[in-house]
Amino acid sequence: MRVAEVYRxxxxxxxxxxxxxxxxxxxxxxxxxxxxxxxxISLTLPKTSREYHSDxxxxxxxxxxxxxANRKLQCRHLKIDEKDHFGLLKAxxxxxxxxxxxxxxxxxxx
Numbered sequence: 001m002r003v004a005e006v007y008r009x010x011x012x013x014x015x016x017x018x019x020x021x022x023x024x025x026x027x028x029x030x031x032x033x034x035x036x037x038x039x040x041i042s043l044t045l046p047k048t049s050r051e052y053h054s055d056x057x058x059x060x061x062x063x064x065x066x067x068x069a070n071r072k073l074q075c076r077h078l079k080i081d082e083k084d085h086f087g088l089l090k091a092x093x094x095x096x097x098x099x100x101x102x103x104x105x106x107x108x109x110x
Contacts, residue, residue: 004106
């Protein structure tokens with residue numbers, strides 16, 4: 001299982017995990033969830049204590065990825081399969097993203 005921490009304005013907002021290529025889970029961090037002044041990271045992922053499950057990378061996170069020639073170049077340079085959306089997200093969304101959300105790699109859990 002691959003895991004990434006999701007930050008909003010440098011504050012840990014939650015954990016995104018890829019349990020398999022067809023199973024993704026996002027859950028908010030308890031501290032972030034309990035802070036009423038912090039908004040949800042996306043309209044499609046409102047703040048709640050329940051986990052979100054998807055059979056593909058959540059569209060919100062997928063849209064943080066580059067497209068076209070830039071994506072091909074990143075994948076070639078980083079030696080990541082173009083279809084490995086989670087791997088590319090972990091490698092490229094840790095800084096300089098559009099908006100307030102960043103994704104930081106966490107060691108894999110076996």
